Amino acid sequence: MASNTLFLLPGDGIGTEIMAEVEKLIAHLNGSGATDFAYDKGLVGGCAYDAHGVAISEEDMGKALAADAVIFGAVGGPKWDDVPYDVRPEAGLLRLRKDLGLFANLRPAICYSALADASSLKKELVEGLDILIVRELTGGVYFGEPKEITDLGNGQKRAVDTQVYESYEIDRIARVAFDLAMTRGKKVHSADKKNVMKSGVLWDEVVKQAGRDYPEIDLHHILADNAAMQLVRNPKQFDVMVTDNLFGDILSDAAAMLTGSLGMLPSASLGAPDPATGKRKALYEPVHGSAPDIAGQGIANPIAMFASFAMALRYSFGMVDLAGKLETAISDVLEDGLRTGDIMQTGCRKVTTSEMGDAIIAKLG
Ligand code: IPM
Ligand code: MG
Numbered sequence: 001m002a003s004n005t006l007f008l009l010p011g012d013g014i015g016t017e018i019m020a021e022v023e024k025l026i027a028h029l030n031g032s033g034a035t036d037f038a039y040d041k042g043l044v045g046g047c048a049y050d051a052h053g054v055a056i057s058e059e060d061m062g063k064a065l066a067a068d069a070v071i072f073g074a075v076g077g078p079k080w081d082d083v084p085y086d087v088r089p090e091a092g093l094l095r096l097r098k099d100l101g102l103f104a105n106l107r108p109a110i111c112y113s114a115l116a117d118a119s120s121l122k123k124e125l126v127e128g129l130d131i132l133i134v135r136e137l138t139g140g141v142y143f144g145e146p147k148e149i150t151d152l153g154n155g156q157k158r159a160v161d162t163q164v165y166e167s168y169e170i171d172r173i174a175r176v177a178f179d180l181a182m183t184r185g186k187k188v189h190s191a192d193k194k195n196v197m198k199s200g201v202l203w204d205e206v207v208k209q210a211g212r213d214y215p216e217i218d219l220h221h222i223l224a225d226n227a228a229m230q231l232v233r234n235p236k237q238f239d240v241m242v243t244d245n246l247f248g249d250i251l252s253d254a255a256a257m258l259t260g261s262l263g264m265l266p267s268a269s270l271g272a273p274d275p276a277t278g279k280r281k282a283l284y285e286p287v288h289g290s291a292p293d294i295a296g297q298g299i300a301n302p303i304a305m306f307a308s309f310a311m312a313l314r315y316s317f318g319m320v321d322l323a324g325k326l327e328t329a330i331s332d333v334l335e336d337g338l339r340t341g342d343i344m345q346t347g348c349r350k351v352t353t354s355e356m357g358d359a360i361i362a363k364l365g
Pocket of ligand 1: 090093
């Protein structure tokens with residue numbers, strides 16, 4: 001029996017195309033003896049809705065809960081714009097995050113040197129950029145109750161979302177950020193809106209309290225709006241940024257674009273360590289979406305998906321060297337001048353999704 005199990009959820013749009021490359025990668029790694037992965041595949045998002053009328057079936061939820069790691073593609077597309085809110089494609093992803101308890105979302109924004117010119121910021125601002133956004137993923141306004149639209153009966157409606165955090169939720173995400181910062185630049189910026197939000201006041205209080213256990217960490221408070229501005233003004237001032245679910249959603253998109261392409265960036269979503277085994281539930285996904293505009297053409301960029309797989313090797317399976325090898329293979333292929341359409345530059349060779357996947361796999365030897 002294989003020792004490590006993966007559950008692949010390609011999802012919609014380009015999700016299926018980039019996941020096909022992951023399957024080639026797994027076959028290569030297993031074939032070379034480097035890994036012993038067994039995997040199953042399921043449906044999530046619009047395709048699950050088409051098949052089962054829900055964004056993820058109970059059977060697939062069970063498989064996701066049982067696997068050592070979930071590898072996720074992307075969900076959504078205009079085809080499902082009008083499906084009921086509770087079963088919209090994104091609901092599948094949100095349910096996975098919630099039911100697997102994946103409270104810690106790691107979103108690195110790394111600028112590959114071959115792509116520094118592709119950033120919308122000046123090359124000197126982004127060259128060598130290496131930021132890690134640590135986003136709280138199972139709380140805040142995404143899940144807070146009440147969450148509803150009420151008809152006031154006078155021709156008006158009232159919509160409520162609830163931003164709510166308890167101390168333990170803030171404490172555990174702060175500690176993830178501090179632990180990771182200890183392995184990097186030892187600097188953490190905690191972003192909130194404590195100038196207008198009570199949840200921000202508590203956020204800051206709990207982060208500072210947890211920070212006392214990490215005397216080596218250089219901890220800074222930053223208002224979330226200022227964080228957005230500083231990210232595009234001088235991004236290299238940041239090492240690790242920890243923030244709530246909604247601010248993390250927004251700030252990580254901004255950070256991602258600094259690096260030249262959303263198609264490049266991976267993410268890991270981790271749960272708490274199991275008290276008995278020490279293992280964390282985990283889901284790995286590219287930061288980009290399902291890109292319906294280019295779906296089905298075989299031209300999507302598989303790099304963020306591969307980089308997400310590298311994060312799985314590192315965080316779920318302790319295969320740190322193999323993760324590094326895969327990341328080096330990605331940057332080598334970029335240095336060789338291979339580009340998918342989204343990152344195409346003059347003088348480079350434009351390749352398809354599958355050619356890019358093959359080239360990266362070939363570098364692994
Ligand atoms: C993300 C996405 C999701 C989010 C959507 C698809 C629900 O934007 O992972 O950043 O808002 O969290
Ligand atoms: Mg987002």
